[in-house]
């Protein structure tokens with residue numbers, strides 16, 4: 001029998017999503033000439049919650065023969081032999097660094113990955129220390145350590161990029177390293193922080209078993225510059241690492257790396273970024289608003305939301321929304337408080353949290369007295385430190401009920417929160433300069449007009465969400481991916497200003513590795 005394949009799009013009520021017979025009937029209704037026996041495979045799944053009945057929209061592949069489901073193991077099992085004369089240093093084992101390393105292997109270049117933090121397992125103890133003992137290890141925390149800021153995150157895999165082939169390749173590589181195949185199917189895929197560490201350690205195994213190296217507890221504090229070229233890096237212990245090229249993918253929280261580059265007179269630039277708060281609602285409330293259901297059907301995931309408003313021409317927007325998630329302490333130094341969000345793969349916590357931030361442009365910075373390369377970073381740091389200073393010296397975060405925040409009222413008490421270090425009532429206006437506070441207040445007020453019932457005192461505002469993106473950019477050539485003024489230096493990922501999330505950081509890592517390969521072929 002010759003193989004016949006086709007693709008159909010069907011719409012089914014959400015509560016029929018696990019009903020094989022119903023799905024088959026729907027397919028048959030679309031493809032009248034289909035025989036009784038056929039095989040099908042869901043290629044894409046999204047939710048349409050615009051009407052009273054909530055539907056799943058499915059893009060389905062059908063065939064008269066069994067459809068082979070790929071494991072993508074071929075992507076990581078046929079690397080070429082490494083060229084002994086081609087080595088690249090990769091500083092930072094986040095998504096940018098690890099995907100750069102995988103791409104280097106594919107191109108026959110030996111990657112040597114250096115990270116200041118610990119491997120995913122050892123890192124867990126330091127996360128517990130922040131959560132329970134309020135101790136921040138400046139080298140091992142929610143941002144630093146194997147897998148970077150992406151490891152103990154929500155693991156949302158969205159990007160604004162439209163490069164479908166490249167996105168698909170990163171998703172397939174994640175599946176090859178143990179991610180659930182659903183990430184290839186869901187319109188808004190996510191992995192969850194209980195699954196991410198296993199995937200990250202499998203990526204390390206791939207790097208090491210194919211001739212690369214990964215070295216932890218290796219904080220880079222100096223660079224080797226010779227004849228106007230970057231020849232390598234030196235760690236805190238004075239150990240030198242030399243290579244043919246150096247990728248710096250140290251993320252948006254490696255403030256010491258920006259300082260080092262600036263001290264070495266390597267050009268870096270101020271860049272717009274965003275700052276604000278994390279807002280936490282009961283998940284049932286968000287489900288009720290989005291699905292008009294209480295409780296939510298067992299066939300629907302915890303509902304997300306996405307909101308944007310403009311206040312005097314400046315954007316205020318929700319960011320990194322974590323349905324069924326937890327607020328986590330994401331500080332990277334003692335003496336500061338930073339919050340962020342994560343979730344487990346099931347997204348089954350009773351809370352929904354999201355960053356709500358306002359853009360901070362370069363004009364905003366200069367108009368408010370922040371100038372020079374470190375203008376944004378200085379503002380970011382001063383707010384994080386202020387949040388710490390008004391507290392009791394722990395990682396407890398100041399919080400206010402949402403309506404109280406908008407109306408400028410004290411919250412006499414606070415509802416339960418997912419934030420383990422704890423919260424205490426405070427006027428959040430205290431921690432922000434007035435111009436930022438006003439924008440957040442008005443922006444949130446407008447959210448209430450767009451999403452009925454969003455503004456409620458059952459929700460809280462927690463300070464501060466300040467690490468949404470890097471306030472500094474490391475300029476590089478658009479084609480070669482190399483720094484404009486320094487031969488052999490390849491800025492990469494979110495910290496260099498070329499990514500905003502796991503997926504885009506991973507894709508940037510791959511692009512930069514290709515740039516390194518072209519550079520090594522020419523030199």
Ligand SMILES: Cc1cc2nc3c(=O)[nH]c(=O)nc-3n(C[C@H](O)[C@H](O)[C@H](O)COP(=O)(O)OP(=O)(O)OC[C@H]3O[C@@H](n4cnc5c(N)ncnc54)[C@H](O)[C@@H]3O)c2cc1C
Nearest residue numbers: 092094096116145148149150153156220251493494501502
């Ligand atoms: C709690 C949390 C939740 C998040 N949730 C999501 C999400 O759901 N989806 C999403 O897309 N994004 C999410 N993000 C953002 C995402 O994690 C980042 O965009 C992404 O990790 C950036 O990748 P990167 O490789 O460029 O940098 P990073 O991931 O920041 O990695 C940088 C690495 O460099 C290392 N390093 C820093 N300085 C040095 C040095 N001097 N020497 C040696 N090593 C150094 C660090 O230890 C770190 O491992 C989240 C972030 C956090 C903190």
